[in-house]
Amino acid sequence: MDIINIEEAINEFWSDNPLNIVKDLNSLQIFDKPLIGVASAYDPLFEQLKEETAVGPHHMSPQEWLPGSQSVISYFLPFTEEVRTANRRMGQPAREWLYGRIEGQQYNNALCQFLVRWFTAAGYEAVGPSVDKRFQVTNKRSNWSERHVAFIAGLGTLSLSCSIITKRGSAGRLGSVIVNTLLESTPRYYTEKDENCTKCGACILRCPPLAINENGKNHAVCSDYLDRVLARFSPRYGCGKCQTGVPCETKIPDKARIGKSTAI
Numbered sequence: 001m002d003i004i005n006i007e008e009a010i011n012e013f014w015s016d017n018p019l020n021i022v023k024d025l026n027s028l029q030i031f032d033k034p035l036i037g038v039a040s041a042y043d044p045l046f047e048q049l050k051e052e053t054a055v056g057p058h059h060m061s062p063q064e065w066l067p068g069s070q071s072v073i074s075y076f077l078p079f080t081e082e083v084r085t086a087n088r089r090m091g092q093p094a095r096e097w098l099y100g101r102i103e104g105q106q107y108n109n110a111l112c113q114f115l116v117r118w119f120t121a122a123g124y125e126a127v128g129p130s131v132d133k134r135f136q137v138t139n140k141r142s143n144w145s146e147r148h149v150a151f152i153a154g155l156g157t158l159s160l161s162c163s164i165i166t167k168r169g170s171a172g173r174l175g176s177v178i179v180n181t182l183l184e185s186t187p188r189y190y191t192e193k194d195e196n197c198t199k200c201g202a203c204i205l206r207c208p209p210l211a212i213n214e215n216g217k218n219h220a221v222c223s224d225y226l227d228r229v230l231a232r233f234s235p236r237y238g239c240g241k242c243q244t245g246v247p248c249e250t251k252i253p254d255k256a257r258i259g260k261s262t263a264i
């Protein structure tokens, strides 16, 4: 078993799973090809996430999710150009983005469950924390934070808007699976927790309820705004203005360009 086999399985799922297509929106494709990273289940950063300043003591380690685990596979599902460009206009979320949030998460859950079945069929044990019955979110802090896991698995860093910025940008969703097979870890090409963010401030200007400032994002303000969006667009909601129409939408922004242009 190596990362090539896993990539092939994920890409096969990505290329033909019908949940990636929204018939209601003219057969809109939600996600592009996923980006994949691997962390050792013994990476000391997992223990660091239990600190109050990181996620908190309730954050479960890979061993707590799956005794005997060896590796954690994290993936980033980038939104397609259609979803991203539709959401670049200021103000209310685009319909494409609302479907990307809700139907997109159904697809994400299906991919996670597929990977668990795929590893099990190959004779290994696997757990997808986000689709596991033990998964919980308390005071807006989950017991398995996908962004922190992606950081550990070499996919990218956090940012001023609190999004993860990967080599394919920040506009997308994350998932992960813990397995009891040893895989080669993806090297982290960064050392700081928000290294990929230029602090250009473009996301500050994009945020409708002004949840972001130069010190970071206020989760409560963002969350209250999302509740108002839900009241209007139920059963869907979402916003993601901080992940679209910004220099980190599809790539790691170029630090040399700060001050020259903040919009894409």
Ligand code: B12
Pocket: 045, 048, 053, 054, 055, 101, 108, 130, 137, 140, 141, 142, 143, 144, 145, 146, 147, 148, 151, 158, 159, 161, 162, 163, 164, 165, 170, 171, 172, 173, 174, 175, 193, 216, 217, 219, 220, 222, 223, 226, 237, 238, 239, 240, 242, 243
């Ligand atoms: C609760 C939640 C929310 C809450 C609060 C957000 C929050 N607390 O992070 C609300 C409702 C506001 C929210 C909003 C949104 N969310 Co949300 N949310 C979650 C959820 C379920 C849990 C997040 C969590 O546990 N956070 C934990 C806290 C502690 O995170 P934090 O405060 O940012 O952490 C700081 C500290 O840890 C500090 N730090 C201190 N020491 C250390 C040490 C290390 C090593 C590190 C790395 C960091 C660190 O750095 C961090 C940043 O300052 C995750 C799914 C999941 N299972 O992870 C999705 C998730 C984070 N959300 C996501 C998205 C897309 C959104 C929205 C865009 C909604 C939408 N689709 O329109 C918005 C805005 C996202 C944004 N810019 O942050 C994605 C993010 C993908 C991405 N590209 O980054 C996730 C991962 C869902 C998914 N499966 O893809 N969300």
Ligand code: SF4
Pocket: 159, 160, 161, 162, 196, 197, 198, 199, 200, 201, 202, 203, 204, 246, 247, 248, 253
């Ligand atoms: S828009 Fe600029 S400041 Fe905001 S997260 Fe992206 S790179 Fe960082």
Ligand code: SF4
Pocket: 161, 206, 207, 208, 209, 210, 211, 212, 217, 221, 222, 223, 225, 226, 238, 239, 240, 241, 242, 243
């Ligand atoms: S999701 Fe919307 S409300 Fe929340 S921080 Fe991003 S732009 Fe602001």
